[in-house]
Amino acid sequence: MNGRHTATALLNIVRLEFRRHRRSRGTIGTLAGLTLFCTFWSVHNLSISTYPPDASLRNDGVFSVVAPSQNLLLLDAATSVFVGPLLLCAGVLLGVGTVTTPRAEGTLRTIQTFPYSRRNVFVGLVLSRLVVIAVIVSVLTTCTVIAASFAGVQLSWAMVFGFAVLLTLHTAGGVAVGAMVSTLRIEPIAVYLLGVVAAVGLLLLGGFLSSQFIQAGLFAPRTAFHVALAGLHEDWTTLFQQALADATGDLRPLFGSMVGGMLVLCTWVVVPTLLGAVGYKRGDLGR
Secondary structure (H helix, E strand, O other): OHHHHHHHHHHHHHHHHHHHHHHOHHHHHHHHHHHHHHHHHHHHHHHHOOOOOOOOEEEOOOEEEEOOOOOHHHHHHHHOOOOHHHHHHHHHHHHHHHHHHHHHHOHHHHHHOOOOOHHHHHHHHHHHHHHHHHHHHHHHHHHHHHHHHHOOOOOOHHHHHHHHHHHHHHHHHHHHHHHHHOOOOOOHHHHHHHHHHHHHHHHHHHHHHHHHOHHHHHHOHHHHHHHHHHOOOOOEEEHHHHHHHHHHOOOOOHHHOHHHHHHHHHHHHHHHHHHHHHHHHHOOOOO
16 A cells, blocks of 8 residues: 555656646756757767778777677767766756755645655655656657668667666766755755756766776766666777776676666666655755
8 A cells, every 4th residue: 555655646746747847838948959959969970970880999988899880879879978978967957956946936835735755755756857858868769760770770779778778877867966966955046056066076976986996987977877888789898897907807897897887877866866855854845
């Protein structure tokens, strides 16, 4: 019964949030613009590169690929500054509005009048934003596959699915971090400034951790995303994994494997969400 009640509460909160988003032209326009912009840069690779490339070895500064195939388009899309990194930052800023926006619009108190716990309300608000991210990634991936098909580039469906799942997880981590930040302060300006700092921090975290202790670099979301992507094909490795091999003698230890990368991505979703739920439960809705 408790599980059913929790599921019902989460679904109802997600529905309420979608209704609120649907009435906001600014929100719809921003999300549509973000989707089109990222999709354009993902598809743009088709016009500036050849798939498969002529070279038998490819090194783009992030991945090292032996015998590049047409699936290399997915790696190029993932490493494009206007796809992976931009979606991560956008996820943080979208998550920042988890509590801040409903509080400013006065709908947060209305939601709390329902017989739902604060924890369920917070998780439901986060879940509604994760669904939005999943839709954005789905549209981006579908358009990329269609454009690639017209260009004569045939992508593996298994790798396309893996790409979409990993990109969604990567961006969802940003949403969870932003949602946690939204519980730290009451003032909207302060919260959004903290969100910008958090977004920049997530982008720079990998380099900082790797410089201190190379194995720790995997705990950065971008590095974990790249390592997980490299696990989609046996001929793909990241330069981070090659650096690990030089340091440890093992090319794919647990903390440099696809499983390790996915665990880190999931951790970036779960842990900030739990911390945010605790902060929201202790917070003052009246201010």
